[in-house]
Amino acid sequence: MKVGVLALQGAFIEHEKTLRGLGAEVKQVRLPADLNDLDGLIIPGGESTTIGKLAVEYGLIEPLRDFARSKPTWGTCAGMIFLAKDIGIDRQPILGVMDITVNRNAFGRQIDSFEVDLGISVLDDRPFHAVFIRAPVVTAVDQNVDVISTLADGRIVAVQEEHLLATAFHPELTDDNRLHQYFLSIITK
Numbered sequence: 001m002k003v004g005v006l007a008l009q010g011a012f013i014e015h016e017k018t019l020r021g022l023g024a025e026v027k028q029v030r031l032p033a034d035l036n037d038l039d040g041l042i043i044p045g046g047e048s049t050t051i052g053k054l055a056v057e058y059g060l061i062e063p064l065r066d067f068a069r070s071k072p073t074w075g076t077c078a079g080m081i082f083l084a085k086d087i088g089i090d091r092q093p094i095l096g097v098m099d100i101t102v103n104r105n106a107f108g109r110q111i112d113s114f115e116v117d118l119g120i121s122v123l124d125d126r127p128f129h130a131v132f133i134r135a136p137v138v139t140a141v142d143q144n145v146d147v148i149s150t151l152a153d154g155r156i157v158a159v160q161e162e163h164l165l166a167t168a169f170h171p172e173l174t175d176d177n178r179l180h181q182y183f184l185s186i187i188t189k
Contacts, residue, residue, distance in 0.1 A: 004029040004038040006064070009044020010078060014172035016098045018180045021117040027166055032063040040187040041067060045077030045133065047172050048104065052082065052093035061093055068097045072163040080166040081136050098164050099142030106137035106155070106168075118169075120149045120158060123178050128167035129155070137168055163189075 003019050007028035016026045019042075029035060040142045043051070067073065068083065074082040075098075076153075082094050086101040097189050107114070113134065117127035128149075138156035141147060149158035149167075156167040163186055171179040 004041040007045045009050050010044040012044045013044050018153030033050050035067050040072040043075040047083040048078035056093050059090035065095045074165040074183045076167050099145050100138050102136045103139050105134050118149050122148050130150050131173045132169045135168045
């Protein structure tokens with residue numbers, strides 16, 4: 001199994017380390033040709049506007065969009081924003097492949113970052129320690145999207161739509177590899 005990690009900006013190295021620890025072959029994606037022969041792709045956290053601008057500059061928007069329409073793709077934090085169909089503004093490049101509406105920086109500035117234990121329906125019963133850094137939140141989902149985790153106040157922070165997965169938090173910044181294992185299981189289905 002070969003998994004790509006979009007390596008334009010953000011926390012891609014941490015995803016690579018986790019995936020390698022689980023036995024996956026990992027390839028950094030910076031150009032359209034890097035998508036060839038991949039079984040899945042992770043779009044990491046970082047700065048969503050920067051990721052979008054660089055994706056445009058390197059001719060990646062359409063190839064990434066085509067890839068995500070047919071192959072397992074997981075967006076974390078900024079990656080969730082990049083996958084969404086609606087982010088409330090038109091001037092930022094996004095893939096627009098996931099039937100969700102996302103509020104960027106929903107929790108405020110960097111100083112408002114936090115950590116919390118979450119229940120995640122696609123994992124076992126143990127809580128998942130989630131790290132939120134200038135995180136988005138999902139404000140609306142289409143009927144074909146499964147909400148797999150919410151905060152205690154009901155705000156949606158993890159969703160799945162068929163082979164697409166999106167989390168508002170950074171699983172790669174913890175020692176818990178269960179979400180990465182789950183993503184690999186989506187690839188092997």
